[in-house]
Amino acid sequence: MALIQISEPGKSAAPHQQRLAVGIDLGTTNSLVATVRSGMPVTLQDENGRSILPSVVRYLANGSVITGEAAKKAAIIDPLNTISSVKRLMGRDIADINASSGDIHYEFAETGSPAPRIKTVAGNVSAIEVSAEILKQLKHRAEQALGGELTGAVVTVPAYFDDAQRQATKDAAKLAGLNVLRLLNEPTAAAVAYGLDKKAEGVHVIYDLGGGTFDVSVLRLNRGVFEVMSTAGNSTLGGDDFDRAIANWLKQQAAISSNVDQSLVRQLIQKACDAKEALTDADSVTIEISDAANGISWHGTLTRDILRGLIDPLISQTLLPCKRALRDAGITRDDIADVVMVGGSTRVPRVRELVREFFGREPLVDVDPELVVAIGAAIQADILVGNKPQDEMLLLDVIPLSLGIETMGGLAEKIIQRNTTIPVARAQEFTTFKDGQTAMSIHVVQGERELVSDCRSLAKFELHGIPPMVAGAARIRVTFQVDADGLLSVSAKEQTTGVASSIQVKPSYGLSDSEIEHMLRDSMSHAEQDVTARNLREQQVEADRVILALQAALKADGERLLSTDEIRQVQSKLEMLQKTRQGNDHAAIKRAIDDLNQASTEFAARRMNESISSAMAGHKLDDFGR
Amino acid sequence: MSITLTEAAAKHVQGFLANRGNGVGVRLGVKTTGCSGMAYVLEFADEVNPEDKIFEDHGVKVIVDPKSLLYLDGTELDYTREGLNEGFKFNNPNVKGECGCGESFTV
Numbered sequence: 001m002a003l004i005q006i007s008e009p010g011k012s013a014a015p016h017q018q019r020l021a022v023g024i025d026l027g028t029t030n031s032l033v034a035t036v037r038s039g040m041p042v043t044l045q046d047e048n049g050r051s052i053l054p055s056v057v058r059y060l061a062n063g064s065v066i067t068g069e070a071a072k073k074a075a076i077i078d079p080l081n082t083i084s085s086v087k088r089l090m091g092r093d094i095a096d097i098n099a100s101s102g103d104i105h106y107e108f109a110e111t112g113s114p115a116p117r118i119k120t121v122a123g124n125v126s127a128i129e130v131s132a133e134i135l136k137q138l139k140h141r142a143e144q145a146l147g148g149e150l151t152g153a154v155v156t157v158p159a160y161f162d163d164a165q166r167q168a169t170k171d172a173a174k175l176a177g178l179n180v181l182r183l184l185n186e187p188t189a190a191a192v193a194y195g196l197d198k199k200a201e202g203v204h205v206i207y208d209l210g211g212g213t214f215d216v217s218v219l220r221l222n223r224g225v226f227e228v229m230s231t232a233g234n235s236t237l238g239g240d241d242f243d244r245a246i247a248n249w250l251k252q253q254a255a256i257s258s259n260v261d262q263s264l265v266r267q268l269i270q271k272a273c274d275a276k277e278a279l280t281d282a283d284s285v286t287i288e289i290s291d292a293a294n295g296i297s298w299h300g301t302l303t304r305d306i307l308r309g310l311i312d313p314l315i316s317q318t319l320l321p322c323k324r325a326l327r328d329a330g331i332t333r334d335d336i337a338d339v340v341m342v343g344g345s346t347r348v349p350r351v352r353e354l355v356r357e358f359f360g361r362e363p364l365v366d367v368d369p370e371l372v373v374a375i376g377a378a379i380q381a382d383i384l385v386g387n388k389p390q391d392e393m394l395l396l397d398v399i400p401l402s403l404g405i406e407t408m409g410g411l412a413e414k415i416i417q418r419n420t421t422i423p424v425a426r427a428q429e430f431t432t433f434k435d436g437q438t439a440m441s442i443h444v445v446q447g448e449r450e451l452v453s454d455c456r457s458l459a460k461f462e463l464h465g466i467p468p469m470v471a472g473a474a475r476i477r478v479t480f481q482v483d484a485d486g487l488l489s490v491s492a493k494e495q496t497t498g499v500a501s502s503i504q505v506k507p508s509y510g511l512s513d514s515e516i517e518h519m520l521r522d523s524m525s526h527a528e529q530d531v532t533a534r535n536l537r538e539q540q541v542e543a544d545r546v547i548l549a550l551q552a553a554l555k556a557d558g559e560r561l562l563s564t565d566e567i568r569q570v571q572s573k574l575e576m577l578q579k580t581r582q583g584n585d586h587a588a589i590k591r592a593i594d595d596l597n598q599a600s601t602e603f604a605a606r607r608m609n610e611s612i613s614s615a616m617a618g619h620k621l622d623d624f625g626r
Numbered sequence: 627m628s629i630t631l632t633e634a635a636a637k638h639v640q641g642f643l644a645n646r647g648n649g650v651g652v653r654l655g656v657k658t659t660g661c662s663g664m665a666y667v668l669e670f671a672d673e674v675n676p677e678d679k680i681f682e683d684h685g686v687k688v689i690v691d692p693k694s695l696l697y698l699d700g701t702e703l704d705y706t707r708e709g710l711n712e713g714f715k716f717n718n719p720n721v722k723g724e725c726g727c728g729e730s731f732t733v
Contacts, residue, residue: 003713004708005650006642012667037713038642047710145710149720225707 003147004519006038011387019151019385022142023189023377026131026155026169028087029211029238030344031055032371033138035146036380036387041193041375044145051371053141059084059120059132067137067489076266080227081120085212086134089116089127090172091164128172135176152181154381156373159185159217159231160400162446163458163488168377187217189227189376190342195369197223200336203229203329207355207363208373209318210343212238216322218329230328231400233323239276239345246272246302254289264291275302280347287489308350315354323356339363344370358522400422403480403488406443406452408433408544409537415480417446427479429495433545435552436468440476442492444503449522450530451537463492465499471545532586534544539589543581546593550574550600553607561606573599628700629654629681629688634705635714636684646670651680651687654703654716655694664697664731666716 022044025032030052034043043051050069058071059081066074075082076333092109094116109124117124135155142150157169166183176572187206191197197206201221208215214235218225247268253256256268271287271535278285284303289296326332339359345351346369355363367375382388404414407430416426432440440463447455466474475495482488491502550570558567577592631639640653655667671689674680679695681688690698702717721731 003708003711003715004666005713006639007667007669009653009669009672011655012655012665012669038638040642040645044710141710145712147708147711399669 008039008388018148019387020142021147021151021378021381021385021387022138022146022153023184023374023379023381024138024153024155024173024178025186025189025374025377026134026137026172027055027080027210027373028085028089028213029055029240030370031134031138032143032374034371034374035142036378036382039384041378043371043374044142046141049296050168053134053137054084055134056082056084057086057130059122059125061121061508063122065122065133067133073196073369076262081122083118083120083125083130084335086127086130090131091162091166091168092127096466128168128175130174131172135168135173135178139176139178149180152179152381153386154181154184154189154377154384155185156186156189156377158214158215160186162400167487181381184377184380185217186342186373187215187219187229187231187340188228189373190340191219191221191226191376192379193372193376194338194340195365196228196338196340199271199337203331203335205322205325205336205359206342206572207231207318207322207339208344209351210238211240211345212236213316214238214321216318216325218246218325218331220329220589229331230325231329232325234317234321237317239343239348240370241314242276242311242345243269243272243362245314246276246307249302249306249310251291253300254296256289256296260294264294264296267291272380276307276348276623279304279307280349304350311348311350312354313383315351318352319358333358333360334588336361340372341365341369342372387494399482400454401446402448403444403446403458403482404455405430405478405490406445410452411534411537411541412447412450412452412455415478416482425481427477427480430476430478431472432466432469432474433471433475434548435471437471437560438466438468438476439464440466440492442490442501442503444488444490449526450534453525454522455529456490459490459503461490461501461503462487463494463499463501465497466494467497497553536584536586536589539586539593540581543577543589543593546596547574547577550596553603557610558603561610562603566603570596570599570603627679627695629683629690629695629698630702631683631686632702633684634703635703637688638705638714639686645672648672650674651689653689654698654701655691656697666731667691667694668714728729 004098010537020035020036022033032043032051032053032448033508034041036259045051046053053068054072056068056075058066058074058078060066071082072084075084107119109119110542115126116359118130127235139150153173155169155173157166161169169183170180186208190206190208191204197584199221204221206217206219208217213233213235214237217231218229220229247265250268250272256264267289279302284301286299286301288299339355339361341352341355341363346365352363352365378471399416399418399420402414402418403416404412407413413428415428416424430440441460442463443460444458445455446458449455463476466476476492477495478492480488480490487504489502489504491500493500551574554567554570562570568613573596577589579594580588580592583589643649643677645692649670649672651671653667653671654671655663657667671687675691677692679690679692681690686701697720698718700719704715705716706712706715717729
């Protein structure tokens with residue numbers, strides 16, 4: 001006899017048509033799965049009653065795979081085949097990874113492809129495959145707990161995840177056999193779990209301090225729609241850093257030398273973590289360290305005051321991104337309706353205290369901060385599979401960096417501005433630069449800077465088959481479309497003939513939030529320089545256009561319409577412009593263009609007269625009067 | 627004519643109703659769309675129709691339409707756990723046969 005859940009009125013499923021949906025929080029350190037049972041969102045537990053699945057995967061020589069707690073325990077004895085924090089590798093290439101984090105303990109295979117593959121005894125595996133193992137485990141748990149196959153899942157991703165990282169997450173879910181209803185930003189999921197979507201309009205801040213990452217997001221609820229106004233964070237700061245700070249303090253106190261073996265380091269970190277958790281309720285905690293192998297036996301007391309001294313600098317580091325997020329969103333602290341706490345590390349009372357001080361209001365902590373994202377995802381999944389009658393809740397997200405294309409002179413023309421809510425489609429018309437140009441190369445870039453060389457290249461494709469026309473006559477419509485999952489597709493269409501070409505952007509590597517921040521900071525600190533550079537490039541492009549056009553005209557009609565003297569005069573101005581164009585004084589180039597225009601006005605007039613008279617030849621005056 | 631709830635079922639219904647925030651009780655019913663004849667309906671009830679029968683057990687209102695009651699009379703609603711799965715179960719004395727999965731039944 002199958003077990004039955006209570007449905008909303010009129011939403012009872014026909015037999016074998018139950019719409020089982022789950023929300024999955026695929027985290028860097030821990031992952032969870034949740035569902036809505038008889039209208040109540042709950043996280044699903046394993047046989048041992050644990051909701052949390054450590055995001056750790058171990059590969060064995062016989063090809064079998066272990067995930068979760070058992071894999072995490074094996075990390076010390078089998079570090080090369082035990083993969084943790086794989087989320088950091090999603091959608092990234094080897095160059096990115098080597099540049100960003102130093103704490104990766106496994107080896108990458110030399111495959112020649114930019115997508116990293118991790119060497120294990122069971123063969124080389126990609127980040128997508130590792131994530132898929134975690135998702136498979138959660139899917140299995142969910143199907144056990146719900147007694148049937150899943151209709152679909154909502155998987156959460158950080159708000160700053162770019163196209164490549166989102167695509168990689170989707171691919172991992174597909175590989176695990178999950179039907180992804182949609183990807184949902186983690187902060188949005190947290191807001192949904194608190195039912196903030198049912199509240200009046202307002203601005204909400206989501207403060208998410210996990211094991212190894214920190215994210216802050218500003219959301220605005222507007223006519224029942226969530227919009228991510230800004231995000232900021234630090235991808236290498238989390239509760240693990242608290243543990244390390246305490247462990248270092250323990251080392252000092254117990255006079256342990258810095259080069260000790262791994263098992264003692266593990267023990268110290270574990271003691272540190274236990275002490276941190278104990279201090280959530282207690283004012284002080286005694287710690288004992290004994291390690292016969294290293295001849296160490298120590299015990300002492302850690303108080304909240306000492307802890308404060310150790311972790312305050314770390315917590316302060318989270319407040320800078322908070323400031324930036326508020327500034328980016330263009331709001332002040334007074335505009336905030338709620339602050340939502342997410343992530344296990346927000347259980348630390350001192351974190352709550354400093355967050356309360358910073359935002360000037362009591363943060364929401366009622367929903368378990370470790371479960372809140374999965375619960376929000378489950379609520380959204382339940383709506384998406386149609387188990388809720390009335391809800392029309394549509395969740396919107398934003399793109400983190402502007403998207404655009406390269407135009408003449410290496411300038412970046414932004415088509416979708418950063419922080420635009422998605423899904424979105426924007427189109428702009430471009431034209432040809434040269435007479436008879438039949439193809440156009442479309443270079444898709446991401447970033448805030450004016451020059452393409454300072455932005456990030458996402459993709460390139462070409463539009464062929466433009467009919468030969470004079471420069472500027474062709475009309476090429478370039479459309480940028482970002483879907484609800486944040487994936488970009490770009491298409492170009494020549495309007496007169498209808499020839500079209502398009503690309504789905506799957507960039508080969510991604511950006512971390514710190515890189516995004518870096519790019520944003522650059523765009524502000526280089527603002528003036530960028531304006532100058534843009535002015536110069538624009539004048540240079542204009543100069544090139546004038547030179548090309550005039551050279552073509554001189555070649556065609558110069559000797560027929562102008563005297564040798566006149567030609568010489570125009571030529572000298574032309575050479576002058578060519579010379580000035582090489583320099584970097586945009587005002588001088590502009591003057592030279594004006595000079596040349598003036599010198600060639602007469603020539604242009606004669607050409608015009610001639611073409612008009614040839615056009616009129618054979619026609620009666622009457623023909624033109626109509 | 628009666629419909630009853632086990633204590634576990636009553637506790638869970640009350641919990642779910644409280645979480646939902648509104649609703650007068652729970653509606654039990656049958657519909658004729660299964661692979662083996664009939665299927666159970668279990669829904670939150672927001673309104674009671676004039677022809678509905680209302681039973682109350684362990685403080686929970688159970689609402690049944692008269693047609694369904696013919697197939698459900700004597701049913702006890704239970705809440706159980708099977709491995710990781712948990713949910714409601716209809717102990718229906720009228721059932722003569724079930725499909726393999728038990729999601730639909732004949733009387």
